[in-house]
Structure formats: C-alpha cells, structure tokens
Amino acid sequence: MSMSRLTGSTAAAERAYTIDVIAGDGIGTEVVPAAIKCIDQVARCEGFTVDWRHRDWGSERYRKDGAMMPADGLEQLADGDGIFLGAVGAPDIPDHVTLWGLLIPIRREFLQYVNLRPVRLLPGIEPRVRDAGNFDIVVVRENVEGEYSEIGGRAYRGRPEEMAFQQALFTREGVTRVAKYAAELAASRTGRLVSATKSNGIIHSMPFWDEVVSEVATSAGVTLEPVLIDALAARTVLRPQSLDVVVASNLFGDILSDLVAAVAGSIGVAPSANLNPPGDYPSMFEPVHGSAPDIAGQGIANPVGQLWAGAMMLEHLGEARAAQRLTAGFEKALADGIRTRDLGGSADTHDFTAAVLERLS
CATH class of the missing domain: 3.40.718.10 (Isopropylmalate Dehydrogenase)
Structure with missing residues (x-):
C-alpha cells in the first residue's frame, strides 16, 4: 500500500512506499540494483518497506516495439510514490529519441519543475x-x-x-x-x-x-x-x-x-531529483551521469550517484533518518579508501556496494 493512501494511525503503523524502477540503459542496469539492495537494508533498519515496481522501459524496448515506454506508461506511474531511474541512452539510437521518449515526458507530465542537483566534496575524494x-x-x-x-x-x-x-x-x-x-x-x-x-x-x-x-x-x-x-x-x-x-x-x-x-571529482557521484514540490504527482530520482556505453557491462560503474539519488528519494518520502543512514554508508566507504576506477580506486560496482552494505547496519 502506498503512503499516499495511508492516513492516521495506519500510516504510523505501516510505512510502505510504492516506487517505480526504470533501470533503463547501460550502467543504469548495474547501479540501480546495487542501490536497491542498500535501500532495502536501510528500510529494514528503519522499519518501513518499499514495493519496487520494475519497468523494463528503455532502448531495448524501443528496438523491439518502437517506443521507449508503453502508450499508457505515464498512467502506470501516476499512482506511485516515486520513480527511481537509472540512465537513458544507447549509441545506436539518437539521443533525442531516447530522452524525448522516456525521461522528458515524465518530467513534464508530472510537472517536475525543479531539478535539484547537490554537489559537495565527499570524504576521500580529491x-x-x-x-x-x-x-x-x-x-x-x-x-x-x-x-x-x-x-x-x-x-x-x-x-x-x-x-x-x-x-x-x-x-x-x-x-x-x-x-x-x-x-x-x-x-x-x-x-x-x-x-x-x-x-x-x-x-x-x-x-x-x-x-x-x-x-x-x-x-x-x-x-x-x-x-x-x-x-x-x-x-x-x-x-x-x-x-x-x-x-x-x-x-x-x-x-x-x-x-x-x-x-x-567525478560525474559518477552526482545525484539529481526531479521534483513536483506540491506533491500532486510522483517525483523522480536519478544520477546525473548517463548510460556510459563505453563501460557498460564491465561491472565497474560507480554507484554513488544512484545511491545518493536514493537518499534524496528517501528524504523526499519523509524518511530523513533512513536518508542519513544511506548517505553515511557510502561516505564511510569512501572515507575508508574504497573507490571505483573513476575516482582513482580499484573497486568494482559489487565491491563498493558490499562495502556500503557492511556500513549500513
């Protein structure tokens, strides 16, 4: 059950959220599952649940069906509490086709008129x-x-x-x-x-x-x-x-x-939130980086941007302690010298995610 449909004591007793997941293309399919693992662990620690509705929308769907998402895709997203997006784009499909077929219609239909992009120096990053x-x-x-x-x-x-x-x-x-x-x-x-x-x-x-x-x-x-x-x-x-x-x-x-x-330090650490501040529609959370086809499939993508976007999503949902816990988890991993290659380290996506999970409990 979505928090938007919970009231009074029911909401206090059952904090549950419905989040639509669009991993999309390239490294999105690698960093999104990593972030979901960490968010699920934080949710268990903080006493709430997330129902992930996975959408196989993106360039692969476009190649098969000629559309990035179904004709009623926006209607499918409208009753959720948020959208968790990975990345959009593929080398063999023009960018204006992929973006205007998925990302931009979501932003505009749901009046996500604020794109919030925080950047600060993270521990252990020069x-x-x-x-x-x-x-x-x-x-x-x-x-x-x-x-x-x-x-x-x-x-x-x-x-x-x-x-x-x-x-x-x-x-x-x-x-x-x-x-x-x-x-x-x-x-x-x-x-x-x-x-x-x-x-x-x-x-x-x-x-x-x-x-x-x-x-x-x-x-x-x-x-x-x-x-x-x-x-x-x-x-x-x-x-x-x-x-x-x-x-x-x-x-x-x-x-x-x-x-x-x-x-x-790296575009791989930067998150963003596409916000509908009045809360009339779901907001969408994504890393700033693109699908990075040059490294896709190698398992070396930096998941920090996706993790930080997840923390922004949790804060938007009212789970401030969970957001702080998740942020502290990836900051501690970075401070301990665990970094992916774009940050001068040797950890792969799995290694970094495992390090964050160890620091979330």
Missing part, C-alpha cells in the same frame, strides 16, 4: 581543481520549459535552404516557482542565492528571468547575485567555495551542474 576548498553547492535547475521547449520545427529538409528553429519558453509562473524554491532553500542555508543569466547577450528571455528572480529573492529576503553564465562557469572552476545555492534555467542548469560534479 577535487579536480587546485584550491577548491570545501564546497557544498546546490544547483536548482528549471526543469520543464526554458531552452528545452517543444516549440520549433524544421523546414525544407534535404534542400540547400533547409532550416531549423527552436523557441525558448520562459513563463512568469515557471520562473517564479523555481526561483521561489531556490530562494527558500537559500534562506535555510546561507541566505545567498546566485542566479545564472546571460542578459547581456540574450535580449528578451534573460532580462525577464532576471526581473522575476529578483522579485522573488527580494520577497524571500535573501541576497541575490546575478552572474553571467560564462563568468559563472569560470568561477565554478576557480572559486567553487564561493557558491552555495544557484538557480538556473533548463540549459544553464544542466551544463553547470555537470561542471560542478566534475570539479568535485
């Missing part, structure tokens, strides 16, 4: 830049409009005059709600909010973004610093410790959060 300090950054990315809108098209295909246009979409409601989330998060931390912009070169959408974010930040009582995205990228490398909460449009947030993760 940053990839000198003098990085001990930074702790959260990128709050607008997740359903902006530069990734569906408005656009192509004309004169195959002719010399062939053309394509893509229309960015920024609505007052869309910018306001993501800015409000970021401002409230900043208020709970240092009170400082950086807004990624490019209003010196993008004449309409970015000044509009600046205006709306400024209004929200003023209302929330936080200190706002608008920074041009090119300067912000350089600052992320040169002075990451100067950043706390960053709010950004869909494109800028996507790129910037990958950069921050790389600075922190």
Whole structure:
C-alpha cells in the first residue's frame, strides 16, 4: 500500500512506499540494483518497506516495439510514490529519441519543475581543481520549459535552404516557482542565492528571468547575485567555495551542474531529483551521469550517484533518518579508501556496494 493512501494511525503503523524502477540503459542496469539492495537494508533498519515496481522501459524496448515506454506508461506511474531511474541512452539510437521518449515526458507530465542537483566534496575524494576548498553547492535547475521547449520545427529538409528553429519558453509562473524554491532553500542555508543569466547577450528571455528572480529573492529576503553564465562557469572552476545555492534555467542548469560534479571529482557521484514540490504527482530520482556505453557491462560503474539519488528519494518520502543512514554508508566507504576506477580506486560496482552494505547496519 502506498503512503499516499495511508492516513492516521495506519500510516504510523505501516510505512510502505510504492516506487517505480526504470533501470533503463547501460550502467543504469548495474547501479540501480546495487542501490536497491542498500535501500532495502536501510528500510529494514528503519522499519518501513518499499514495493519496487520494475519497468523494463528503455532502448531495448524501443528496438523491439518502437517506443521507449508503453502508450499508457505515464498512467502506470501516476499512482506511485516515486520513480527511481537509472540512465537513458544507447549509441545506436539518437539521443533525442531516447530522452524525448522516456525521461522528458515524465518530467513534464508530472510537472517536475525543479531539478535539484547537490554537489559537495565527499570524504576521500580529491577535487579536480587546485584550491577548491570545501564546497557544498546546490544547483536548482528549471526543469520543464526554458531552452528545452517543444516549440520549433524544421523546414525544407534535404534542400540547400533547409532550416531549423527552436523557441525558448520562459513563463512568469515557471520562473517564479523555481526561483521561489531556490530562494527558500537559500534562506535555510546561507541566505545567498546566485542566479545564472546571460542578459547581456540574450535580449528578451534573460532580462525577464532576471526581473522575476529578483522579485522573488527580494520577497524571500535573501541576497541575490546575478552572474553571467560564462563568468559563472569560470568561477565554478576557480572559486567553487564561493557558491552555495544557484538557480538556473533548463540549459544553464544542466551544463553547470555537470561542471560542478566534475570539479568535485567525478560525474559518477552526482545525484539529481526531479521534483513536483506540491506533491500532486510522483517525483523522480536519478544520477546525473548517463548510460556510459563505453563501460557498460564491465561491472565497474560507480554507484554513488544512484545511491545518493536514493537518499534524496528517501528524504523526499519523509524518511530523513533512513536518508542519513544511506548517505553515511557510502561516505564511510569512501572515507575508508574504497573507490571505483573513476575516482582513482580499484573497486568494482559489487565491491563498493558490499562495502556500503557492511556500513549500513
């Protein structure tokens, strides 16, 4: 039984969650089972249960049926408490087919308008830049409009005059709600909010973004610093410790959060949460990394990003102690020198997962 359908004393006595699992492609099929083992152990320790509904959706399904997920796939997910995603993408299928066939429809249909991407230096991991300090950054990315809108098209295909246009979409409601989330998060931390912009070169959408974010930040009582995205990228490398909460449009947030993760040691450790803050729809949790076809099937993938995404999911479900226990488990393993190859270690996926499980009890 789902927690969303539990009330009163029943909820207190039976904490149970229904989570849809989409392992997807490549290393997703390796790191998702590893994370599920750890989450199940944490659940036993903390006295709740997780009912995993496994969905065989992804590129293999596309090759057989011509679709990444069933026609009623979104309806199948709608009554769950969350979605646990691994990775999407395959070398023989164009990325726009795989992403727009699975990941992006879920984000948009369920109004997961906040993409939350925390990055901090984890124990035992050296940053990839000198003098990085001990930074702790959260990128709050607008997740359903902006530069990734569906408005656009192509004309004169195959002719010399062939053309394509893509229309960015920024609505007052869309910018306001993501800015409000970021401002409230900043208020709970240092009170400082950086807004990624490019209003010196993008004449309409970015000044509009600046205006709306400024209004929200003023209302929330936080200190706002608008920074041009090119300067912000350089600052992320040169002075990451100067950043706390960053709010950004869909494109800028996507790129910037990958950069921050790389600075922190590896994109393999970075998690993300696709949130519907009002709770009207299920939220989705995934690592930032892709399907990594170059190492898929070798058993060497880093499961930290998936584990951290699982901890974010547990916290979102209200299981804060379980989230802390899971986070402490993989942090202790890293602190003890157990690292996968992308972090300069020799552990494989199984070894690292086993080390985390030992530290969860």
